[in-house]
Amino acid sequence: MATTRSKLGKYKDKRRFGATPEPAGKVGRKAGASFVIQEHHASHHHFDFRLEIDGVLVSWAVPKGIPEEPKAKRLAVHVEDHPLEYGSFEGEIPKGNYGAGTVKIWDKGEWEPEGRSWRKDFEKGKLKFFLRGTRLHGEYLLIRTEEPNWLLRKISDAAPFEAAVELEREKAKFVPFQLAKVVPTVPSGSEWIHELKLDGYRIQAVKAAGKLQIFTRNGHDWTDKFGTLAKRLDALSTNDFALDGEAVVFDEKGRSSFGLLQEALGVRARYKPGVEICFVAFDILHFDGLNLRPLPLSERLTWLSKLPIGETGSIRRSKVWTSDSGADLFREACRLDLEGIISKKLTQPYAPDMREWTKSKCRPRQEFIVCGYLPPKSSLPAFSSLVLGTVENGKLVARGKVGTGFSDESRRQLLRKLERLRTDTPAFKFDERNVVWIRPQLVAEVEYAEITRDGSVRQASFIALREDKSAKEVHLEGVQKARADSRGSTVHGITITHPDRVVFPGDGVTKFQVAEYFERAGELILPFLTNRPLALLRAPEGVGRQLFFQKSFDKGQPPNVYAKTLSDGTETIFVKDVKGLVSLAQFGVLELHPWGAAYPEGDKPDFLIWDLDPDSSVEWPEVMGAAFLLRDFLHARGLEPMVKTSGGKGLHIQLAIRPFYGWDLMKEFTKQVSIAVAAFNPPKFTTVISKSRRKGKIFIDYLRNGRGATCIAPWGLRARPRAPISMPVSWDDLHQVTPAGFTIDEPPQAPAEWTAFKRQRITKAHIKEFGLA
Structure with a gap:
């Protein structure tokens, strides 16, 4: 057997193990047949495909994802062997290290080579094998074109092993259900x-x-x-x-x-x-x-x-x-x-x-938590309707009410259960005053027509209480109604071609679901998009493949999307309505980035942005603390900012202002505010863009406040794993937000400060304070 150094030499030479959590590892001494696929968000998003051979993980980087359909081919770049311990590694490789970024296990299991002479074939540049993983099953082929480049191809869904699997012997017991x-x-x-x-x-x-x-x-x-x-x-x-x-x-x-x-x-x-x-x-x-x-x-x-x-x-x-x-x-x-x-x-x-x-559901139907009830009206006995909620990010969220589907007798029976759970503590803010609140323990199955823009059920009908599911498990399911096939798939009157194309491969989110999200959140997004230039991030083949960032269309402009040339010759595009947003989804757009200024010239900003961008080592509570500090700094000067998640690891502080001053002055204003806030805690804050100066700190980024600079729209989708959303939140609820943030599966939140914001005036006193007059 080759020495540890010779097999893992390249691996060890590329890493500083005191600065990275990756395992140093050693060559294994037992024959094994494991494989692992790790999704790697480094400088370029890719998947690492690793087969256990002779005590190490022989590895390939696959830029465009592992093929899951027969005949599909992918470039696989042969890289250094990794230690077996790497097969269970997940985490963040810090910036400044080789392969810096997030590593997450995408699939794992066992593999088996095909044929007795597979080693000789492998040396010649060909390996045929079976995979049995959680996601992947079937027959695959690796073939070398010119080192380090190989092609990875799925051949078929054939039975993964030539011989029967040796089944583990165990005592019959309860196991978690496959959902x-x-x-x-x-x-x-x-x-x-x-x-x-x-x-x-x-x-x-x-x-x-x-x-x-x-x-x-x-x-x-x-x-x-x-x-x-x-x-x-x-x-x-x-x-x-x-x-x-x-x-x-x-x-x-x-x-x-x-x-x-x-x-x-x-x-x-x-x-x-x-x-x-x-x-x-x-x-x-x-x-x-x-x-x-x-x-x-x-x-x-x-x-x-x-x-x-x-x-x-x-x-x-x-x-x-x-x-x-x-x-x-x-x-x-x-x-x-x-x-x-x-x-x-x-x-x-x-x-x-x-x-x-x-x-696949004919009509949306799912469980909701019963959080309260409303007193009876007219001839109804017991109660008029139940107040519903779900748990999202550890917090109860209102989902409207259900008042039909009950008989008079079932109302009386249910009221007896409700009365035993009465409490004086409201579960959440609700738009009706007479709610009798109860402890959130009962789970009701409810059928409904749709989820409205504010996240409530419409045309809901009570089915029954569910005793087999606990309240803490009840979350809103993202997709509401299925279609029998792909033909005639329309959203808001726009035909969505290839509706089942998966654009978030690790999450199963389709192009149709993106269009549905733009429709669902459209009325919330539009006040921050209409009448202003727009930049777009397109992913025609999905996240993990080639992305296109564009501010205009040379040709093939989508319908319901409009062009405007500014006086200095700048070509811009904009949308007017939800139909325009859905048209962009049909065109492969995932991210919407509006300017911070409106037409006619986009030269006087009406939104200012501070982007709190933490180093990977910074804990989430520190990011929230920075947001509150920046808010308080602006509050002290009579300004009321709003806050939203970035859809990544940070937060955005957004200030709606009257469009009076030009970009240069407003960019300098945001810079000086950033410098003043950073001065409260220099070891934890920086306003310097250099990555070498940002280690262990939160970068208060003011650079989005320039003419032509953009920021992800409120309620905007991000082209990242999990399909995250840049979600507006209220300051009162910010402490309940987790680093995981929000995803496309959750209904858009609509805090009052975002849906009814007021533009504020940057005064001469503000300008003078920072020596900008």
Whole structure:
């Protein structure tokens, strides 16, 4: 075996291990077959693909992402071998170090070379292999063109290993559920299967050491609640097993009914002991001492067939439709007034930490936290409506109210539960005065038409209380309603071509979702965009690929986007309405950067910006403290700024002013304010742009305050992983904001100071104070 130094020499030579958290590592002495893919936000965003070979991770940098579809090819640049310990490394490589930036594990698992002579083939520049990871499965090929350049290609979705996987032996036990994410379009492809979305309780039936237990998604033991069903499940096999499925009651038309299920469980007063509760099994996680979760779904379904479960009866298999019929199944489900369908990849293992299953909804429907209720009106008994909320970034957020879907009797029954939870503490600010607040513990399932611009439900209808989900789990789901296919995909009257193109590959956010976001947040964004020049960041092929920053269009200008030439010859573009914003999304635009001055010439700013840009070593509370310090400095001079997240690691302080002075004077004003604030704590603040002077400090950036300079728009989307938003927040709520910030999946917040801001006057006294007169 080669020495540690010879195998890892280049790796060690490039790093200063006292200054970087990366592992120094050593050559492994046990044969292994691990692989890891790490997303690396360095000077150029890329993915690092690493295969364990002879005690090290042989590595390639893949600039445009790992191919996930057969026949797709990617350039893979061969780089230095890495130690095995690097396979679990995640974190921030500090600036000034080789590869500075954020490293995050994107996928990991096992690999197997194809053929006995694979080593000889590898030396000649060819490696054919199988991957079995959380995201990636199938047959791949690496082929060298000219060192260091190779091509990485996915060949097929073939079974990942030539031999059966050696399954881990373990005792059957409850494990976290594999969950599904809401998507706007039914997925298609030979690797997908589809099932009807059932309206019941998701449960696991776990038999261990001869004892059968039924667990809810929170791990609560509901064996006693299900009584007869538990006994029938116990009789399925003398072997241990763990089944994933849904407890349901079917109505006279054969549709699952959550209301009937609640009655059968005695949740409502009208208990019907004669109603049969069924278990619909759709997955098996364990059998006879073997952990089946690492297997692809196709193999798990084969194991499920070993149990005597038919297509009918009190214990039955979930009916499966193939990929070709997914869109038709969805349309039929909606026609029959069902909730929607679930889609699953046959190649995926059971991975609770990855939402690889998808759900397509006919009509938006999800859980909300009951935070209060309003007294009865007219002839309604008990209460008129429930006040709803969700938890976002650790904070309760108002989601409007629901007043339909109740019978008179169910209102009275529910009121008894509500009264036991009464409190004097409001959950949040609400636009009605007579709210009776309760402790936020009850979870209600609600159907609704849409989420409005301010984040509230519209045309909501109560379905039932959910006892199988805790309030802290309730977040607003980002996508509201699915489409059967990609044809005729329109947003705000604009046809979106290639609506299912994934533009945020690590997050599954599509071009259609970006257009929907621009529509949803459009009325909030427009006051900061209309009648002013605009710069754009386009990502036609998605984040992680080539980006284009442009302030005008030489040709091919999108419809509903307008051009204007200023008197000095500067070519500019602007939009007038939401239709223009959606047109930009159709054109591949992700980021919107308005000027801080309006037409006719854009020469007198009406917005000033201070960008608090922290070094990677600066803790988040210090960034918030800097924002409050800058706010207080301006407050003391009679100025009321606003604050928003940057969509990155910092904060933006924005001041709306009357357009009186020119750019040069206002840029100097913002500079002097920055210098004065930085003087309060020189070890922690800097106004110097040089990166070497910013280590461990917050850079108070005033440089966006110049003619032609721009800043991301309030509520603007950022072309970064997680699809973050530059979200306006109120000063009162800033202390509750976390470094994670906000993403496209969350409804736009609309603080009053941002939706009803007033322009303030920079006075002669302000100018004189800083010696600018």
